[in-house]
Amino acid sequence: MADKEPGDVASAPASNNPLSRKLSKILETRLDNDKDMLEALKALSSFFVENNLRSRRNLRSDIEKRSLAINEDFLTAFQVVKEQLDDVYSDVQAMNECCLDMTNRLKAAKAKTHHLISQTTSLHNESQKLQVKEQVAQAFLDKFQLKPDEIKSLRGTRDGALQPDFFKALSRVKQIHSDCKFLLRTNHQTAGLEIMESMALHQESAYERLYRWAQNQCRLVTQDTPDVSPLLCQAMEALQDRPVLLKYSLDEFGKARRSSVVRGFIDALTRGGPGGTPRPIELHSHDPLRYVGDMLAWLHQASASEKEYLQSLLKSCTAANVQLDEQLGHITQGVCTPFKVRVEQVLVSEQDPVTLYRLDNLLKFYHHTIGQIVNTEAALLSTVAEIQDLSHRMFFNSLTSHANKLLDKVELPPSDLGPTDSLTQSLQLLRDVLACHDASVVPIDDKKQDYKQILSCVIDPLLQMCSMSASRLTTVDMAAYMVNCIHLMNSTLALYEFTDTRLEMLNAQTEAHVDTLVSEQASYILNRVGLAQMYGALQTYKTEQGPLSSLPGLDELAVKSAVNKFDSYLAQPDSLTLPQFHLILSSSVRESATKRSTELICQAYKQVYIAVLDPTHGYKDGPAVVPRTPEQVVHLLC
Amino acid sequence: MAAGPYNYSYIFKYIIIGDMGVGKSCLLHQFTEKKFMADCPHTIGVEFGTRIIEVASQKIKLQIWDTAGQERFRAVTRSYYRGAAGALMVYDITRRSTYNHLSSWLTDARNLTNPNTVIFLIGNKCDLDAQRDVTYEEAKQFAEENGLMFLECSAKTGENVEDAFLDTAKKIYQNIQDGSLDLNAAESGVQHKPATPRITMNAGVQPPNKEGCAC
Numbered sequence: 001m002a003d004k005e006p007g008d009v010a011s012a013p014a015s016n017n018p019l020s021r022k023l024s025k026i027l028e029t030r031l032d033n034d035k036d037m038l039e040a041l042k043a044l045s046s047f048f049v050e051n052n053l054r055s056r057r058n059l060r061s062d063i064e065k066r067s068l069a070i071n072e073d074f075l076t077a078f079q080v081v082k083e084q085l086d087d088v089y090s091d092v093q094a095m096n097e098c099c100l101d102m103t104n105r106l107k108a109a110k111a112k113t114h115h116l117i118s119q120t121t122s123l124h125n126e127s128q129k130l131q132v133k134e135q136v137a138q139a140f141l142d143k144f145q146l147k148p149d150e151i152k153s154l155r156g157t158r159d160g161a162l163q164p165d166f167f168k169a170l171s172r173v174k175q176i177h178s179d180c181k182f183l184l185r186t187n188h189q190t191a192g193l194e195i196m197e198s199m200a201l202h203q204e205s206a207y208e209r210l211y212r213w214a215q216n217q218c219r220l221v222t223q224d225t226p227d228v229s230p231l232l233c234q235a236m237e238a239l240q241d242r243p244v245l246l247k248y249s250l251d252e253f254g255k256a257r258r259s260s261v262v263r264g265f266i267d268a269l270t271r272g273g274p275g276g277t278p279r280p281i282e283l284h285s286h287d288p289l290r291y292v293g294d295m296l297a298w299l300h301q302a303s304a305s306e307k308e309y310l311q312s313l314l315k316s317c318t319a320a321n322v323q324l325d326e327q328l329g330h331i332t333q334g335v336c337t338p339f340k341v342r343v344e345q346v347l348v349s350e351q352d353p354v355t356l357y358r359l360d361n362l363l364k365f366y367h368h369t370i371g372q373i374v375n376t377e378a379a380l381l382s383t384v385a386e387i388q389d390l391s392h393r394m395f396f397n398s399l400t401s402h403a404n405k406l407l408d409k410v411e412l413p414p415s416d417l418g419p420t421d422s423l424t425q426s427l428q429l430l431r432d433v434l435a436c437h438d439a440s441v442v443p444i445d446d447k448k449q450d451y452k453q454i455l456s457c458v459i460d461p462l463l464q465m466c467s468m469s470a471s472r473l474t475t476v477d478m479a480a481y482m483v484n485c486i487h488l489m490n491s492t493l494a495l496y497e498f499t500d501t502r503l504e505m506l507n508a509q510t511e512a513h514v515d516t517l518v519s520e521q522a523s524y525i526l527n528r529v530g531l532a533q534m535y536g537a538l539q540t541y542k543t544e545q546g547p548l549s550s551l552p553g554l555d556e557l558a559v560k561s562a563v564n565k566f567d568s569y570l571a572q573p574d575s576l577t578l579p580q581f582h583l584i585l586s587s588s589v590r591e592s593a594t595k596r597s598t599e600l601i602c603q604a605y606k607q608v609y610i611a612v613l614d615p616t617h618g619y620k621d622g623p624a625v626v627p628r629t630p631e632q633v634v635h636l637l638c
Numbered sequence: 639m640a641a642g643p644y645n646y647s648y649i650f651k652y653i654i655i656g657d658m659g660v661g662k663s664c665l666l667h668q669f670t671e672k673k674f675m676a677d678c679p680h681t682i683g684v685e686f687g688t689r690i691i692e693v694a695s696q697k698i699k700l701q702i703w704d705t706a707g708q709e710r711f712r713a714v715t716r717s718y719y720r721g722a723a724g725a726l727m728v729y730d731i732t733r734r735s736t737y738n739h740l741s742s743w744l745t746d747a748r749n750l751t752n753p754n755t756v757i758f759l760i761g762n763k764c765d766l767d768a769q770r771d772v773t774y775e776e777a778k779q780f781a782e783e784n785g786l787m788f789l790e791c792s793a794k795t796g797e798n799v800e801d802a803f804l805d806t807a808k809k810i811y812q813n814i815q816d817g818s819l820d821l822n823a824a825e826s827g828v829q830h831k832p833a834t835p836r837i838t839m840n841a842g843v844q845p846p847n848k849e850g851c852a853c
């Protein structure tokens with residue numbers, strides 16, 4: 001610390017002497033920059049109050065005294081600090097000892113627990129393994145065992161009701177049962193077998209229960225429209241695995257439906273609709289067609305509906321068609337007897353062939369129609385077929401008996417040689433019968449077959465009857481009468497199909513009778529004009545007999561008179577027409593018969609003419625005997 | 639349909655009647671198959687088709703009997719009126735004669751069905767407007783006079799065909815709802831199960847085929 005000397009110092013020029021140097025140094029000193037100096041001076045000013053000699057002399061000791069006091073203060077202050085530090089030290093010392101102690105203890109404990117820890121770790125590992133095993137086992141159980149609620153829904157409630165869960169559980173049982181095969185293939189065969197067995201037991205009891213339930217449900221479907229619940233459909237689907245049980249359940253369904261159909265049928269027959277509209281079918285029993293038709297239509301509709309119910313019941317069953325048809329056959333079987341009894345009654349009491357034939361066609365139609373719904377084995381179809389067969393026979397019986405009556409009591413032909421009443425009536429009947437066919441819907445082959453049979457049933461006896469009644473007539477009457485009768489049959493048949501062969505036969509018969517008429521007419525004319533002898537002789541003439549004119553009755557005079565008579569016939573050809581010709585009903589037959597007999601006459605005249613002009617026959621004045629040439633005769637007659 | 643083809647609540651039986659060639663079979667075909675059959679042979683006797691519809695969110699199965707219009711089949715077809723819940727009576731708007739015969743068809747329908755049977759008059763072939771022989775107004779009036787429902791339809795274009803069948807079903811359903819068609823009034827008149835009405839074929843409507851489990 002530099003000395004501080006207040007007051008001015010006289011300046012001295014000499015700088016080389018130490019004093020000047022000191023002085024200049026002091027002068028150069030920049031007090032305001034020296035902080036220490038400033039502090040020191042500040043401190044100094046705090047106690048150096050009186051600048052006097054004494055104080056200046058004592059300054060040093062004062063300062064030292066002060067410094068001493070300050071140091072003493074320091075000492076006492078540090079004394080405290082030191083004591084406190086000593087305390088801290090002893091504390092830390094103690095702590096250290098504690099720590100050491102603890103470390104030792106820990107070390108000891110660690111040494112002691114080491115075994116425990118390793119044990120724990122191994123146990124822990126084991127527990128993890130066990131957990132995995134548990135999961136596997138759980139998964140196994142999930143896959144191969146039923147859950148309690150599944151078992152519950154399989155067992156069901158005591159009243160035998162079935163919950164929709166049942167089917168889920170059942171399919172689980174099935175699944176597990178089939179999954180056991182995997183177990184058997186691996187080395188879990190014991191488990192596999194055991195589970196399989198228990199599942200089999202579950203399955204059996206479940207199917208048993210399902211079957212009992214389904215059977216009960218099926219018994220209940222006796223309403224007019226059965227209540228086929230989705231659950232029942234599901235039951236049927238499930239029972240497919242037990243075909244026998246399915247069949248028994250279906251049998252039960254069939255039984256219930258069958259009785260319902262019978263009841264519905266009887267109701268429709270006897271009670272009719274609500275409030276009596278529509279009226280009961282039996283109310284129309286006096287009208288056989290309506291009565292039988294209504295019954296058949298009812299059966300047709302019922303069969304269609306029953307088929308739908310069955311289809312809806314078996315909708316989820318694959319390949320149940322056989323069963324469906326079988327059951328449908330069974331369901332519709334019940335009505336067969338009530339239906340059959342009624343229709344048979346109608347058939348046996350019905351006499352009218354037309355009605356019988358209509359019924360026959362109706363039954364044929366329904367046999368076809370119902371046959372599209374039920375299969376060929378169904379009793380209903382065979383019943384309809386049987387009844388149709390009966391109606392067919394009844395129809396032909398009645399036709400035959402009608403024909404027999406005709407033959408029993410043959411009428412005499414009327415004087416106009418027209419048809420008898422029984423012929424016209426029979427033909428009307430035939431027309432009515434054949435007309436039924438237009439209103440029917442039977443296949444064309446059947447129709448052809450029927451026509452053939454009907455025609456032979458009616459036409460043959462009619463022809464017989466006509467022949468019998470004609471038998472007592474003269475040849476000409478007979479021929480004319482037959483021609484008339486056959487003509488009537490002919491024109492009746494011509495209106496219908498499948499009558500061609502019959503028509504041909506009838507035409508041939510007409511032809512034969514027309515031939516008779518023609519030859520009768522011609523010989524009548526020849527007889528009446530007296531040319532018959534000449535004509536007859538010409539037919540049998542042989543040259544050994546000599547000239548014709550030499551034969552008795554054929555001399556020139558006789559021939560000439562006959563030709564004269566012929567000539568007067570030529571002037572009035574109608575005068576010699578047989579009266580029966582006028583009675584021929586068919587104008588075309590009449591005309592052709594007239595024409596053919598005229599031709600026959602012309603031919604006969606030509607033969608006479610040639611013979612007379614032939615010199616060998618000895619007619620001297622031939623041209624005078626036969627003045628007219630055959631051509632002139634043809635011209636006059638035709 | 640998620641519910642499958644068999645889950646329906648009712649079966650309604652319909653018949654379709656009218657002169658030959660008016661398009662009865664085509665209407666049925668259009669309704670069941672949504673197609674027009676241009677060369678449809680004459681119906682022999684009766685044919686039948688079904689379709690499931692929905693009325694008031696109830697599934698209803700329509701069982702439709704299509705009859706032959708030819709006179710010679712009348713004896714057969716008359717037997718099918720029994721028990722119909724709905725009768726569709728069809729004429730051809732291009733042939734007046736088929737319209738003129740309506741009263742005889744209507745007489746048959748009234749005599750042979752039950753009093754609640756809904757009769758719906760259909761003027762078919764309305765696509766052939768150029769050949770029209772029967773006006774809409776006179777047919778409408780005829781329908782009103784006789785209490786029939788009425789629409790002109792075309793089996794060819796399908797116009798109004800759905801409506802005719804559906805409106806009939808709605809009307810039948812409504813009759814059931816308001817009790818004028820008593821499902822329980824079977825031929826026997828006996829009520830069997832109140833829960834499941836016993837309905838006869840003669841009522842033309844068959845009973846709820848309940849969905850869900852009845853047990």
Ligand SMILES: Nc1nc2c(ncn2[C@@H]2O[C@H](COP(=O)(O)OP(=O)(O)OP(=O)(O)O)[C@@H](O)[C@H]2O)c(=O)[nH]1
Binds near residue numbers: 659764
């Ligand atoms: N343009 C037109 N033609 C139609 C319509 N409906 C039916 N046809 C025609 O009319 C003809 C007769 O139709 P069908 O349905 O067979 O008549 P139907 O009433 O069943 O006759 P039947 O079975 O004999 O009673 C057919 O040739 C159809 O093509 C229609 O809406 N428009």
Ligand SMILES: [Mg+2]
Binds near residue numbers: 704
């Ligand atoms: Mg048709």
